[in-house]
Amino acid sequence: MQDAIGELRRPEELLDEVTVLRSGVAEEGRRIFEAWRPGIVRRSFQVSALNFAHYLALRRRDLRGLQSQLMVYGLSSLGRLEGRVLANLDAVGGALRAMAGEAPAHYPRPHAFFRGQRLLASHAEALLGPQARPGRDVRIMVTLPSEAADEPHLLLALARAGAEAVRINCAHDDAERWERMVAGIRHAEVAVGRRMRILMDLGGPKCRTAEVRHPPDRGRIAEGDVVLLVRDGAFVPLEQAPFQAACGLPGVVDRLRSGDPVFVDDGKLGGVVEAVSAEGARIRVTRATAKGRKLKPDQGLNFPATDLGVVALTDRDRADLDFVAGHADVVGYSFVQSADDVRVLQRELAVRRPNDWNRIGVIAKIETPHAVRNLPEIIVAAASCQPFGVMIARGDLAVELGFERLAEMQEEMMWLCEAAHVPVVWATQVLESLVKKGLPTRGDMTDAAMSARAECVMLNKGPNVVEAVNMLDRLLVRMAEHQTKKTPRLRALTSW
Template sequence: MPDTVPVPPEAGCHPPDFSHAAAASPAALLGLVSGLRDCVAAEAAAVLAGWGDRVERRAFRLSAANFADYLALRRHDLRPLQTALMPWGLSSLGRCEGRVRANLDAVAAALAAIAGAPRPGDFPGPRRYFRGERLLARNAVELFGPRPDGPRQVRILVTLPPEAATDPALMRRLVQAGTDAVRINCAHDGPDAWGRMIANLRGAEAATGRRVRVLMDLAGPKVRTGSVLTPAGDRRIGIGDPLLLTAAARFPRRDAPLHQATCTIPAVLACARPGHRVFIDDGRVGAVVTAAGPDGLLLRVEHAPPDGHRLKPEKGLNFPDTELGLAALTDDDRADLDFVAAHADLIGYSFVQSAEDVHALQEELRRRRPDDWRRLGLVAKIETPRAVRNLPGIIVAAAGRQPFGIMIARGDLAVELGFERTAEMQEEILWLAEAAHVPVIWATQVLETLVKKGLPTRGEMTDAAMASRAECVMLNKGEHVAEAVAALDRLLGRMAGHQMKKTPRLRALLSW
């Protein structure tokens, strides 16, 4: 079943022509808005029909209808219409994610009043107009727990270090500082250590009187460098250098004057073709495939630091142009699920790229908790171009069956999409999630310098302030993570008075 449902031609419409909207009268604008609403309704009905019976969960039905409305609305370029509505004191179309149909109804009713025309349908009223905000807030509570005390509305999620298994005081400091949820990365440690982390968390909860949710993150398929061989006297690789990524267990060209690295999942090398890009170590090295053969892939480095980069084992490999054919769930993930399904409140799903991936995990959960698996929260980590393309199908497959959230995994996403597109894409993911009333986790290197070194950069503070538009912000592990939680708690509390999702809140400004 395809993840994205195309609108069949017979279900479509002829959208209004907005090219001359700037000169239109209120009566003419009313016709344009009414025509747009009819078009959205027809296209959204086709999208909903294409989803079929995937929306099993009653709590998601209203959200699915609004999500279909939003997907239909954003098929059209509304910029001329937005500009034309502004002089009349109208248009919040740019902030209609959570309430598409109600927003169009409200604009049409206001235009009708201005033009002295009959009202086209019911005015939505405050309760229906703000229903999307209530649904999103309810879903955030279901996933992350009650809203924090005080002005802060955004939850704080902290990735636990290995020391959390042996240092109960660390867990108490995190909870006292304001941590709302903790993340256990199943790529590291094992069930014994995870159990001790959770036990220490329960002790911190008892000491502080706060309940903290546990997110356990499945590792997924990790494509990394294995062993590394460098030419004699040349330990760093630079622009123009050749690099052999080999599928062999041993280096096939041990005496050749070129850098070589094995791959932890050799089968992926057979999927790449000449011209495909390969990124190494979070994008620090960028290369292109020049040849593919029995030894593996021969690459030419096209991007590297000015003084080159030292290749190391266990560094990530990204193939943004290549369909790798990897299953999102590995055998290790299935083994880990025995513990995760029994102890986690939320399950993080790495490398999820399609609705079929979602269904595969849900089937594994059903086998382990047949009576109540739908109570488990699922968090999809969006980290590849394919996941972005299939995001509507992923949302419907997951939220249609269980509590669901999205993690914007900005690290891998930046490497896969390109750093220049990361900001644009994280915005679009936020919009789609809000339209479906799905909570979002803003992740990857938030306040990273503060967490690691004890002092943030100006850019990091601005990024953390932007994160206030998500429902949860994730901090990585580091020596100063408790201080970072406290700083983020204060920052998000201040931002709550200024920003609600995309909407500025006009709190009195008292700085002047």
């Protein structure tokens, strides 16, 4: 071990380093917190915000060398301190002080040491409701299909299987169908004897293909082909551009520049803007499957390097909020990019529910690099006022950040949320093969097991979703015996 970390340092030296570290983190964190303090009106977030500020201050430092030294002495390596930054540093400092023969050694009280864990559990319950199953800390949320409006038996089956929450996607259907879904859920609650949370997810400014044109004898696009993203729906003759698509979000072509990457349908088709002209943007395809991909209407478009200049809350969202504010327990906020976006939604909620708008929960969908960079300010702006959680929208994030960085960034986002005692929703294609086809893959099961570190897991709609809830319920109960967040739980192993 000495070869790996260099010369082993004495406890007195490490104590000096930890003391300086603790002092610096406390001072820098306090400055960060004081800038946030005027906007924090929710008392339960005060302690969380201060710990969050300390964590941000701590993670601006490279502590890898110190970690290795502490491990040799059997001390905490600081690798699981997200929810209790100063308390963890105090505990390490106290142990080093005792080892160095300095008295008195000071340790944080157990109640204070685990306060962050209790706050996270409390915030999760305020947002997502109590758990349906003993021994399972992670909630299960299910996206409802349109048919759920007329299939109350499905809603009852989900409730009996153990789902704590349902998601209604406001990008689909209308208030009449949403109302029938809500009524069905409330009836299911009576049958199972517990309340379920209803998340209504605002559609947001989702950029999708509109009309698509291609030669009648060739529908698949291959690498090297060119797709014309037409300006304002003004198609040109196919002789000039065999593959053409209109964008459902106005003004996008005007924002594109040569060299900008473009992805279609969750990255299944990708390319680079070669040129922008009066006709539109010419996109050279650089990513496609061996057989090529079909370009269809209503496929998602992603522009990771382009500032589209769109607002998170659209006119359609504002209209939908008239219903959502009166029926939902939680509002799902798509395409949120900044603290200003959060405040826009809060003002709209206050207009519709002036006396208790801050009782409505908000879940911010983090789906772009800009949102990732602004995650601390998004967390503080929202959690300072109302129950709040973060949804890691892994589908869009994989396209926007690149598949190589997704795993890294979802970990970092979970660390930040744990430090702020903010619950996380693990979303996108969990147990997808089981939900859609009736049989999970090995990758599905591994991903679902990893989701146990979040506070909620969201399943998509599909014909086998009730079976998926049952399987996920059993898996999460088993995983809870082995791990809490990043911390392994060393129960006795019985397989050997």
